[in-house]
Amino acid sequence: MTNPVYYLHIPKTGGTSLISFLDDQFDPEDICPAQLLPELFALPEGSTSRYRLFRGHLWHGLDTYVRRSLTYITMLRDPVQRTVSWYLHAKRDANAYRHQQMHSESWSLLDFVRDTETNWDLVNTQTLFLAVDLDYQKLSRDPVGYGHAVVKEYAARRHDQELLGLAKKRLESFAFFGITERMRDSMSLLAHDLGYFPNFSARRLNVSSNRNGNGELSAAEIDAIRELTTLDQELYAWACELFDERMGEMMGSLLTGHYWQSETLVKKSWHLPMGEQARTQVEVAARDAPSEVAASQSFSVRLRLSNRSRYQISSRAPNPVHVSYHWIDATRSKLVVFDGERTRLQASLMPGEEREMQARVVAPSIPGQYILQLTLVQEGIAWFDNGDPSALGEVEVAVR
Secondary structure, three states, rough: OOOEEEEEEEOOOOOHHHHHHHHHOOOHHHHHOOOOOOHOOOOOOOHHOOOEEEEEOOOOOHHHHHOOOOOEEEEOOOOHHHHHHHHHHHHHHHOOOHHHHHHHHHOOOOHHOOOOOOOOHHHOOOHHHHHHHOOOHHHOOOOHHHHHHHHHHOOOOOOOOOOHHHHHHHHOOOEEEEEEHHHHHHHHHHHHOOOOOOOOOOOOOOOOOOOOHHHHHOHHHHHHHHOHHHHHHHHHHHHHHHHHHHHHHHHHHHHHHHHHHHHOOOOOOOOOOOHHHHOOOOOEEEOOOEEEEEEOOEEEEEEEEEEOEEEEOOOOOOOOOOOOOOOOOOOOEEEOOOOOOOOEEEEEEEEOOEEEEEEEEEEEOEEEEEEEEEEEEOOEEEEEOOHHHHHHHHEEEEEO
């Protein structure tokens, strides 16, 4: 990954904990210190070119301002819980928008959500952080006035499915997104997808105290919040399903990787193709074959198979392993039959096992002196004797 990482921190989605984890992955001088727009615009011109990590409430489109391609990541949270957390934050932080009004008028959560003059910043916040298009040059000149005006315009489109579609499209293109309610899973997926050291010991740094769960909210409070977050509800539900898919893909990748890298686990030939090294660890030897047969005659040959690989070798689909053979002339200068008849293994050949079995062979149609070469083949994958004589049992046969 060569592009700088940008963690688009949507407020009250557990982001401070994630920032602590991200900061541990980079040298301090590679991290942009600005987490709010005024801080970003106060940086010296051109200074953002040296940073490898951006994180903060800097909205979607930061790449247009820093003029660099960015690897976007973010977190989403249950919209009801995010709104409750925002209420507690505004009530607690003296610098928060409408903090003084909340205390002077003794606002409840319901008052906070229903106040039509100030609740524009609660409307589909997560959708808007992904879908709003800001002019960063105008924003740099007037972060509050211009920024509030644009967000209010988008907030007025409370039920606009076009905004939801754009938010989904952008979120799906992100290198990673997580779910606050599944923080441990989210950090695991982030470490896996971006190749980070999985150090999850950092304590959660920004957890609102006295947090209400849905079960402690009244029906009126829940309904009021959901009325303001209809698009966020849909976005969150969709994102949770996509997150589950990505978690499943990660687990499958990790389990498969562990399976194939293990030096002790017995691998199954029907799960994944046997590699070249494993094929060289299988020996085939002819034990008993007729020295003379008629042209086109079908006959049996007794052979011994020895499996020194870590594979359980089987004739199970989708890529079964069969005994087969080639015919070459006695001078070894001409291949007469390459793709011989197949004989199934009646039972799996286990690692470390030796076994004798009978294989069916059909003689060439033209009389002469020949060499029968017995081997194994994994159908659709490779012949075991390809470059390795240990998987090739030979016997001279006269065809009359």
